[in-house]
Amino acid sequence: MKIQGKMFMWLSVFILAMAIVYGLWSKEPAGTTALFLAFGLSIMIGFYLGFTAKRVDVGAQDNKEADVADDAGELGFFSPHSWQPLSLGIGGALAFLGVAVGWWLLYFSAPLILIGVWGWVFEYYRGENRTQ
Structure with a gap:
């Protein structure tokens, strides 16, 4: 880096x-x-x-002496499936559309954004992924 x-x-x-x-x-x-x-x-x-x-x-x-294979391996944890980015994307699109069309559209986009952020943050604290 x-x-x-x-x-x-x-x-x-x-x-x-x-x-x-x-x-x-x-x-x-x-x-x-x-x-x-x-x-x-x-x-x-x-x-x-x-x-x-x-x-x-x-x-x-x-490292100037490193080979390509030295950088192989696990890079981190990435969520295999999540519906939260869809909610954030739709909410963000509506929010930006609200700037162009009318500020009233933010009333519909804000709940979608909040639901998406809340769901993404607490995604692994409920259901089958919850730790005891």
């Missing part, structure tokens, strides 16, 4: 330089704003990866 953090930090420096040059040269506010926002996002990702790399064990991608 250390190398990815450095890559994003260098990318953010490049994007900042391009945002300044683009802003001074074109005097176009939308593209300049987009480039500055891309700079902010890139620096956030680089900082997160660099910060996380200090807290976890060194991975195979940070």
Whole structure:
């Protein structure tokens, strides 16, 4: 993760330089704003990866002597089945549609989003997955 953090930090420096040059040269506010926002996002990702790399064990991608097989194996736990992302997706789509169509649509999207978040957080605390 250390190398990815450095890559994003260098990318953010490049994007900042391009945002300044683009802003001074074109005097176009939308593209300049987009480039500055891309700079902010890139620096956030680089900082997160660099910060996380200090807290976890060194991975195979940070070892110059590593083989491809050294990075094989289990990557973590991923839920095999869940209906909660569907509720969140529909609720999020209705919320964004509410911005375009009318704010009244948020009354229908907020319960769907809350049900989806609540269900996703407590998915493994009920039913057959509940621990005793």
